[in-house]
Amino acid sequence: MDTPQDPRSGRLRKAPESFLDAGGIATVMQQARSGRRDFLRGAFAAAAAGATAPVALAQKAVGEGEAAILELPEHTRGLGQPVVTDGYGKPSKYEANVQRRQSPGLTQTRQASVSFAPLQSLFGIVTPSGLHFERHHQGWWDIDPSQHRLMVNGMVKTPKVFTMDEIMRLPSQSRFHFIECGANTGMEWGNVAVPTVQYSHGMLSCSEFTGVPLITLLEMAGADLKNGKFLLAEGADGSSMTRTIPMSLVRSGEVLVAYGQNGEMLRPENGYPLRLVVPGVQGVSWVKYLRRIEVGDQPYGSKDEVLHYVDLMPDGTHRQYTSIQECKSVVTTPSGGQVLLDKGFYSISGLAWSGRGKIRHVDVSVDGGRNWRRARLQGPVMDKCLTRFSIDWAWDGKPAIVQSRATDETGYVQPTYRQLREVRGSRSIYHNNAIQSWLVQENGEVRNVQLA
Amino acid sequence: MDTPQDPRSGRLRKAPESFLDAGGIATVMQQARSGRRDFLRGAFAAAAAGATAPVALAQKAVGEGEAAILELPEHTRGLGQPVVTDGYGKPSKYEANVQRRQSPGLTQTRQASVSFAPLQSLFGIVTPSGLHFERHHQGWWDIDPSQHRLMVNGMVKTPKVFTMDEIMRLPSQSRFHFIECGANTGMEWGNVAVPTVQYSHGMLSCSEFTGVPLITLLEMAGADLKNGKFLLAEGADGSSMTRTIPMSLVRSGEVLVAYGQNGEMLRPENGYPLRLVVPGVQGVSWVKYLRRIEVGDQPYGSKDEVLHYVDLMPDGTHRQYTSIQECKSVVTTPSGGQVLLDKGFYSISGLAWSGRGKIRHVDVSVDGGRNWRRARLQGPVMDKCLTRFSIDWAWDGKPAIVQSRATDETGYVQPTYRQLREVRGSRSIYHNNAIQSWLVQENGEVRNVQLA
Known part of the structure; x- marks a missing residue:
């Protein structure tokens, strides 16, 4: 695969410059x-x-x-720059290399493509909206919110069409959640060790989302919440993106019809002015440019859930509707493409998440999984949200294989590749949550390796 | 005061457009x-x-x-826009009016000025970094991080000069905290009811900050943590900003030498590449472009703490070192400049915060403080962090005075203007945390009023 290697690894690559003692x-x-x-x-x-x-x-x-x-x-x-009131603030020019990046060999057109978030350069859990990963099926649009409508129809007493003003007037909730594309880490199924964590795990982001619980809109339309066991969510862009959402996820109030992201309106690339937020579920179900919710009594079997986003099993069958993102983690520092220039202290840091709830703990190994130590979790640990972990490490200059293994509050433990393949084979694209291995070589270069 | 009125009040001002029933x-x-x-x-x-x-x-x-x-x-x-890999993502063109704004009459130059965050347009608790309020004393700079240094000297065994690489290699913490300028809501002391919440309360923002606990750097330098009761924090810009920080705040590990904000590096306007984060304390102490920490045994009495940021009391004396931002709250929707076009349901929403800890509860009144109802708090409620509250309201079309009153975990209750003035008089600039009143008039227009 022709993936350009462009990690922002300056932090580790650069030798500590001589300074005054x-x-x-x-x-x-x-x-x-x-x-x-x-x-x-x-x-x-x-x-x-x-x-x-x-x-x-x-x-x-x-x-x-x-x-x-x-x-x-x-x-x-000197006298510096004046306050910024004539535009929207931007990052430092020295951070110009911190960008979303596309993998040229992966997709045929840039409108039906992916851009990966630069996980190796990010801190904490919030993904800046300007660096949020993208997955478009027919390109992104900047839709006029005054013209946008959301229809609720199907098994409802009173079909409704909502304006944005009407939706934004209703009681809202704001919650931090991760969103991960079902295809994240997909290349690794085929033993393709893409060079950096941006490309291996960068279809992952986390934001504070604000919106109206979908259940509120369903109740306003008099939806049949008993027999209406499924919903169809439909987007307004040309890809005709439609996804089935089980009503069981909606009843708890957890699913949001969201307009806000990290304090402001959603970004156009992420569905402005309205997208579905389905916590814990793969990104494709978080339908962007959301224009219609239909209540029905069976799954809809749309093209994007029977042809795509299915898991090819070893016996040739495929699994459908495997939407929940299982517990997963990855070390982001050190990670592929970075270079450790000297022995000594490092803070190993990474992200853990689970579509089933909160992270209970994360263990870290520097010897390829033979020994594990419990990492620190940065609080607050939130439900279906990224959790930042870290652990101290004194590198002795010898080859080391750095791994992380997350456990969620259900007790589920992130699997090794061996464990994952025993069940799922190796011909899938989606839903790879195996333990990631980074090899630190004697010369300090870090690269992606897959342990059997 | 010649303050332009430019609220983004479209959401409330616009009549719900006719839609298909x-x-x-x-x-x-x-x-x-x-x-x-x-x-x-x-x-x-x-x-x-x-x-x-x-x-x-x-x-x-x-x-x-x-x-x-x-x-x-x-x-x-049609076919939409391609994935964004050649630049940093931006908000929708339809959100161009959501900006930081300066109050032209308030300051003499735009380099020693303020830009206010558009609180009326924000959701949740995270402030997008592109909309974070600014307060500069001699303009902002985009300092080359490879050239930037932090010196730790004074009462230390081994004075140190750190490079950014050295700081970023150390164990870090990421925490959500509010930052509020001590002068926020300052115009209201003089009974000047500025028109919108952007101008009355917009020197307030909240981010996930990432950095190294200052105590770590002090320990590396062998600081005298017993006799060194105070620190001087010094910025690298031309304003010679220097502030005294009590060691008592630092010992807990709470004070960070921060490089990260909302997942990425600090923005230049906010101190890139390094600023102090002093949770709960007024913004001026969060020294930007941080270049030096000196350990001492007494307060430094710098110009910015004896001439500015002091509270003029009724008896003509002034209080110094009143740095902690006391418990405060404000309703952001509905707020000044917005218009309610019809009777009926509204979700009253706002922000509460305390420099002393967590918010315990927020009460809301729609009759100028005669009756109060308890608002919902959006979790997680974090320490020295904004907390979003909301409450349902059916407007009957009659004049209403909307207020919020926060109580923090110490039991401290946000005061009325009467209570505040009994102690502090009316000639201050800083540290106004009184209850804010918004008058909803019969024609639906909302304006700022001050109750006696």
């Missing part, structure tokens, strides 16, 4: 006090490091003289 | 089945509403004929 600082200050500004200028011109702080300190020590002021960086001397 | 849908379908496409075309041309869903339904009913296809909106017929 206690002796150096004392020398600088002593020299500064004695007025030897030439020393200062020479020292800092020679240093690869810009050394903002020591320069400023030196400047303070030598007084306000012109020569010393010349040493200060522009941002300490 | 059950009878209308039945008629459309019946007409469609009988092939009367002229009716369809006429009906939808006449309707102000684009009525995506019904059109699509009609198209399905009349078959795939050309005439019917012409009725479909472009986004249902």
Whole structure:
């Protein structure tokens, strides 16, 4: 596969630059006090490091003289940029390499394609909306919300068509949930070890979603909640995306008709102005540009659930409606494409999630699964949400295989590839939740390996 | 004050557009089945509403004929936009009015100014980083992280200068916290009822911050944690921002040297690449472009803590070092500048927070404080973090005064203006946490009023 390798691995790749130790600082200050500004200028011109702080300190020590002021960086001397009121804020120019990326060999057109989130560069659990993974079936649209409607029909007493204003006036909920494409980590079924965690696990994101519980709209339409055991969710884009949602998921109030994501309106790539949020379920069921909900009494068997998003089993049959994303985890630092330049301390960090509930714990191995240690979980641990874990590690410079293994609150344990293949074979595309292995080589380079 | 009134109040201002009820849908379908496409075309041309869903339904009913296809909106017929891999994602063009805004009369230059977050348009608790409020003292900078350094000196065994790589290699924490400028709601001290919640309360934001506990860096430098009772935090921009931080806040591990915000690196306006996170404390102490931490044994009395950010008391003295943001709340919907066009159901929604811990509960009044009802809190309720509350309300079309009153886990209750002024007078700028009142007039217009 022609996957460009473009990890933002600068954090690990770069050697810790030489910096002033206690002796150096004392020398600088002593020299500064004695007025030897030439020393200062020479020292800092020679240093690869810009050394903002020591320069400023030196400047303070030598007084306000012109020569010393010349040493200060522009941002300490000058007037900065004005408040940003004429546009939407953007990341630093130094972060331009942190982007969603497409895998050119994977899809035929960029409108029916995937862009992967740069998991190796992300912190915590929130995915910035500007970096949220995308999966489009016929491209994305920026639909005028004043023209958008949501119809609720089928087994209902009173079919309804809602405007956005009507939906946004109703009581809403805001909840943090992960969304993962059912095809995430799909290449690995075929033993293709894609180089970075962006490509292996990047069809995964997490946001605070805001919307109206779907059950509220169903009740307003007088839906038959007893016999109406299934729903059809339909999107407004040209892909005719339709998915069956079991009413059992909706009754609890958990499924949202969402318009908000991370505090603002959904992004166009993610279904603006309305998408379904089906916590724990694969992303394709979170229908974007949602325009219709139909209540019925049997699964709809739409093309996107009988031809696609099915699991080919070893005996040649395929499983349908396997929508819930089982417990899974991955180490994001260190991960494929990154380089550890020296021995010593590292904080191994990663993400864990389960479509069945909360993460109970995560274990980490640095020897390919022979020994495991319990990782720290960053709270609050939320339901069907990413959980950040971390553990301390002193690398001895020898080859190491780093893995994580998550357990969810149901007691389900993330499987090894061997365990997964015993049940599912190796010809699937979807629903690969096996333990990921990263090989740290003696030269510090980290690469993706698959253990038998 | 010459404050432009520019609330994004479309959601409430716009009348619910006429939409097809059950009878209308039945008629459309019946007409469609009988092939009367002229009716369809006429009906939808006449309707102000684009009525995506019904059109699509009609198209399905009349078959795939050309005439019917012409009725479909472009986004249902065409090929959309490709995946976004050549830039950072942006909000919908229809959300262009959701922006930070400056109050022109408030500050003399745009480099030493404020931009307010559009609270009236936000959901949940996360503030999108592109809309995070700003307060600059000498403008913002985009500092090269490879050149940035953090010095730790003063009462330490071994002064240290850290590179970003060294800091980011250490064990980190990610936590959701609010940040509020000490001057938020400052105009209201003078009985100036600024028109919208963006201007009255918009120096408030909330993010998931990621960084290294400051205590870790202090321990690495061998800081005297017993006698070193105070820290000086210094920024690298030209404003020479320096703030005293009590060591007592640092010892718990709560104070972070942060590089991450909402999953990615800090934004330049918010201190990229490094800022202090001091949960519960006013924003000015969250020093941006952090370049130095000095350990000392007494408060530093810097200009920004003895001349600014002090509270002028009725007796002419002023209070210093009143840094903790006390318990506060505000209703964001409905709020000033919005218009309720009809009687009936509304979901009153707002935000509550406390620098002392978690929110215990929020009460809401629609009659100016005579009667109170307990609001729903959206979980998880986190420490020193925004909490979203909501409550149902059926507006009877008569004048109403909407208020919220928060209580934190210490039992502290948000005061009325009368209570606040009894202690603090009316000549302050900072630390106004009084109950906010929004008057809903008979014509539905909402405006800011101050009750005695």
